[in-house]
Amino acid sequence: MSAQTGSPTVAPAAAAVRTAATRWQFWIVLAVVAAAVALVAQLLETSETEVFGTENTDLDGYAAVASVLEDHGVELHRVYSAQAARELMEQNPGAGVVVLLRDIPPEERFTDELEAEVEAGREVLWISAETWLIGEVFGAEAQAGPRIGEGAAGTAQVLHSGPRCPHPAAETASSLQAPGGSLHAERGCFPVDHDSYVLSETTHGLVFTAPEAFTNQHITAEGNAALALGLLGAAAENEAEQTLIWYTPSGTDQVGAQQWGSPLDYLPAWFWPLLWWLMICAAIGLVAAGRRYGPVVSEPMPVTVPAEEAVVGRGRLYQRANAVAATNQVLRSAHLLRLSRLLGLGRGASPEAIAAAASHTAQWDLDAVRRLLEGPASEHALSPNQHAARPRDTDSPSDMVARADALAKLERDVRDALRTQRRTE
Amino acid sequence: MLTLRCFWVALGMSVVVMLVPQWLWLWLGILAAAVLVDLMACASPRTVRVTRIPAQPTRAGTPITVVSRLQNQGRRTLRGWAKDGWQPTASPRQAVQPVQLRGRSTVELEVTLEPQRRGELRSEHLTIRSLGPLGLAGRQVVHRVPHTVQVLPQFASRRHLPSMLRRLRELDGASAVQLRGAGTEFDSLRDYVRGDDVRSIDWRATARRQDAAGQHLVVRTWRPERDRRIILCLDSSRTSAARIDDGPRLDAGVESSLLLGALAAHAGDRVDFLAFAREVTARASSSERGTFLNLLSLAVSRVEPTLVEADFSQLPGEIAALTTHRSLVVIVTAADSPALQEGLLPVLPALTSKHRVVVASVRNPELLQQAAARGSVAEVYAAAAAERAMIEAAAIAAELHARGVELVEAEPDALPAALADCYIRLKATGKL
Numbered sequence: 001m002s003a004q005t006g007s008p009t010v011a012p013a014a015a016a017v018r019t020a021a022t023r024w025q026f027w028i029v030l031a032v033v034a035a036a037v038a039l040v041a042q043l044l045e046t047s048e049t050e051v052f053g054t055e056n057t058d059l060d061g062y063a064a065v066a067s068v069l070e071d072h073g074v075e076l077h078r079v080y081s082a083q084a085a086r087e088l089m090e091q092n093p094g095a096g097v098v099v100l101l102r103d104i105p106p107e108e109r110f111t112d113e114l115e116a117e118v119e120a121g122r123e124v125l126w127i128s129a130e131t132w133l134i135g136e137v138f139g140a141e142a143q144a145g146p147r148i149g150e151g152a153a154g155t156a157q158v159l160h161s162g163p164r165c166p167h168p169a170a171e172t173a174s175s176l177q178a179p180g181g182s183l184h185a186e187r188g189c190f191p192v193d194h195d196s197y198v199l200s201e202t203t204h205g206l207v208f209t210a211p212e213a214f215t216n217q218h219i220t221a222e223g224n225a226a227l228a229l230g231l232l233g234a235a236a237e238n239e240a241e242q243t244l245i246w247y248t249p250s251g252t253d254q255v256g257a258q259q260w261g262s263p264l265d266y267l268p269a270w271f272w273p274l275l276w277w278l279m280i281c282a283a284i285g286l287v288a289a290g291r292r293y294g295p296v297v298s299e300p301m302p303v304t305v306p307a308e309e310a311v312v313g314r315g316r317l318y319q320r321a322n323a324v325a326a327t328n329q330v331l332r333s334a335h336l337l338r339l340s341r342l343l344g345l346g347r348g349a350s351p352e353a354i355a356a357a358a359s360h361t362a363q364w365d366l367d368a369v370r371r372l373l374e375g376p377a378s379e380h381a382l383s384p385n386q387h388a389a390r391p392r393d394t395d396s397p398s399d400m401v402a403r404a405d406a407l408a409k410l411e412r413d414v415r416d417a418l419r420t421q422r423r424t425e
Numbered sequence: 426m427l428t429l430r431c432f433w434v435a436l437g438m439s440v441v442v443m444l445v446p447q448w449l450w451l452w453l454g455i456l457a458a459a460v461l462v463d464l465m466a467c468a469s470p471r472t473v474r475v476t477r478i479p480a481q482p483t484r485a486g487t488p489i490t491v492v493s494r495l496q497n498q499g500r501r502t503l504r505g506w507a508k509d510g511w512q513p514t515a516s517p518r519q520a521v522q523p524v525q526l527r528g529r530s531t532v533e534l535e536v537t538l539e540p541q542r543r544g545e546l547r548s549e550h551l552t553i554r555s556l557g558p559l560g561l562a563g564r565q566v567v568h569r570v571p572h573t574v575q576v577l578p579q580f581a582s583r584r585h586l587p588s589m590l591r592r593l594r595e596l597d598g599a600s601a602v603q604l605r606g607a608g609t610e611f612d613s614l615r616d617y618v619r620g621d622d623v624r625s626i627d628w629r630a631t632a633r634r635q636d637a638a639g640q641h642l643v644v645r646t647w648r649p650e651r652d653r654r655i656i657l658c659l660d661s662s663r664t665s666a667a668r669i670d671d672g673p674r675l676d677a678g679v680e681s682s683l684l685l686g687a688l689a690a691h692a693g694d695r696v697d698f699l700a701f702a703r704e705v706t707a708r709a710s711s712s713e714r715g716t717f718l719n720l721l722s723l724a725v726s727r728v729e730p731t732l733v734e735a736d737f738s739q740l741p742g743e744i745a746a747l748t749t750h751r752s753l754v755v756i757v758t759a760a761d762s763p764a765l766q767e768g769l770l771p772v773l774p775a776l777t778s779k780h781r782v783v784v785a786s787v788r789n790p791e792l793l794q795q796a797a798a799r800g801s802v803a804e805v806y807a808a809a810a811a812e813r814a815m816i817e818a819a820a821i822a823a824e825l826h827a828r829g830v831e832l833v834e835a836e837p838d839a840l841p842a843a844l845a846d847c848y849i850r851l852k853a854t855g856k857l
Contacts, residue, residue, distance in 0.1 A: 302542075
């Protein structure tokens with residue numbers, strides 16, 4: 001038997017893979033190319049998007065300043081938690097510390113530690129435009145001053161280092177232009193008011209309240225660049241190896257510092273593993289339930305068209321055109337034809353003859369039957385020289401319904417009469 | 426391929442995950458290993474050879490069992506499921522079946538179909554799903570080996586056939602025939618029985634039959650003509666696609682063709698069948714070998730309505746190619762279609778000059794209902810439209826009568842019997 005010796009009815013797995021690869025060649029190539037492009041784009045994409053980030057090359061980033069510092073051999077260590085900053089400070093006892101405050105305050109204990117470090121001689125620079133936050137962190141020592149005024153075109157006012165400026169970098173820069181705030185202090189540079197400065201000296205270290213000045217956008221304005229390199233370079237330049245610890249307080253310190261925790265922390269230990277496991281279960285369920293037994297089977301359907309389509313369409317056309325006269329005429333001729341067949345009058349019988357026979361059979365009034373069966377057209381037909389006259393639309397639709405009903409009733413009566421007549425015979 | 430059992434097992438394992446959550450990766454590894462073991466251990470569904478056993482034609486509504494042979498050429502036992510991909514109107518009863526195929530063995534997969542409509546039913550593929558020993562995972566492969574079953578029309582009008590045949594036999598000279606013109610062909614001589622027409626006594630034969638037993642009158646018997654030609658033309662153009670009641674007009678035409686064809690073939694006439702739209706799409710002839718009803722059913726089962734205009738102009742040529750003798754031409758079409766005026770009427774003279782022509786057509790019962798409904802303004806407009814359609818149909822019928830064409834019009838269920846009656850009437854009056 002040939003079936004016993006024949007080969008399987010599908011290709012072996014290797015051949016099937018080859019066939020599939022050939023069939024999907026285009027899409028496979030497309031997917032590979034897309035993946036390669038995405039990978040390259042990902043690798044080329046180095047800039048970050050954090051505001052005042054040292055690798056952010058956008059207008060609000062510090063990439064320009066950071067790269068110049070790195071060219072000068074300054075090593076930047078970015079940290080986001082007080083604990084990490086503390087560890088780095090232990091490793092590099094001489095390294096300068098930059099605290100970049102955005103809207104999250106640093107750990108309280110760390111602020112106190114920094115104060116001690118400043119006393120011990122470490123360079124600490126606070127950078128923040130949020131002067132209220134600095135006021136909160138430093139307590140009574142630092143009070144927020146007025147904001148830097150704006151010039152005519154909306155750009156910030158140019159500030160000068162001022163006569164009571166103790167910092168050499170500020171004196172070198174001599175001028176500053178950037179939006180920002182100020183602090184009330186006894187001594188400082190770049191006065192906004194008579195006792196409030198943009199760069200002020202506190203017991204916690206230097207505080208600079210116009211961080212916009214060092215962004216890629218504003219770094220080239222006035223003496224901004226000289227001030228940035230002077231301040232940051234001086235902070236780093238304590239030892240042979242120039243190191244700068246760049247600390248940005250973030251949510252990581254928050255939980256420990258404040259005495260509330262997220263409800264997620266109080267969940268039992270098995271919660272997250274179980275959640276992952278259930279997600280795996282759901283994936284298995286989807287794959288198992290979604291697997292079909294082979295391709296979808298289609299049904300070649302035969303064509304069918306509703307037979308009354310044309311008739312229904314014509315009825316709607318009559319209605320849209322309000323074709324009362326035409327409708328009356330069609331109904332009349334249909335009933336005339338049927339009545340003449342019922343009454344045995346033959347094909348050529350005139351409407352008058354049919355009307356007479358019908359009224360006689362059904363015992364209806366002859367005039368009424370004539371009005372029904374002959375209609376307005378017959379009046380014209382009776383008068384000579386009027387063969388071109390067309391039926392007028394004198395009836396309203398409600399009259400037409402009554403007329404159609406009466407025609408049907410007449411036919412029914414004739415039928416009944418004929419039936420009883422036949423039965424009695 | 427994963428199974429639902431794999432899902433339930435994984436769901437069950439969530440208890441273990443809850444109890445020892447720190448070993449999540451271990452549990453995941455165990456599950457993955459079990460799945461992998463199943464995948465590696467299951468028999469390959471690729472080593473199976475599928476053979477389709479040819480199936481006999483069946484009638485619509487009659488269940489049929491179709492068989493596919495699965496031969497496992499691998500060494501491992503294949504456990505799992507097989508699905509035969511029959512189309513939905515085949516209504517397979519157990520399309521998905523469990524299979525167990527020992528290594529190097531053969532199994533026959535039986536699927537019972539209940540075909541719902543005539544035509545060619547197809548199964549394009551057979552899918553084999555092989556599961557591993559744990560039943561958690563497996564492999565699935567689609568074998569594209571087509572299988573077909575020819576489904577013949579239901580022939581519901583078959584119930585009319587016995588009574589029609591009895592009437593035909595009554596026409597036959599075997600029984601005493603009083604009707605003049607019941608037949609013109611001499612059949613045989615037999616003894617006179619009371620009630621026979623005295624005009625049919627054959628005096629010469631009576632004289633020859635005188636013997637000792639006494640007087641015997643001998644009569645001649647007649648029978649209706651045999652070996653007449655009937656040509657059935659089934660219109661499968663756009664008008665046949667119209668749905669009347671439940672089925673397309675073509676279905677009533679198919680039933681009528683089957684009844685008339687079976688009847689005429691029994692009566693000893695030669696029947697030719699052709700279905701046409703733009704060209705002839707199916708043919709059958711009683712001169713071919715085999716039972717004519719089967720041949721006709723097979724030919725008719727493949728006819729489907731197409732959305733094209735019928736080309737009647739080819740009919741005279743096709744009929745001339747079939748026979749040069751005078752025959753009965755039955756055209757099954759839609760006589761109430763205004764398109765008939767341009768299609769059939771011009772070619773009628775060419776047909777009526779040589780043949781007797783009968784036009785069979787399905788009447789739409791909905792038109793009568795629509796014409797009788799006079800309740801609202803919209804209904805009256807629709808009634809007028811229906812009346813107008815009926816007047817037009819009546820005009821076409823009158824025109825057909827005027828050209829000497831017999832018109833058989835009936836509702837879908839009644840058309841086969843009406844057409845057969847017409848045939849018997851023509852035969853009884855010797856008009857074939």
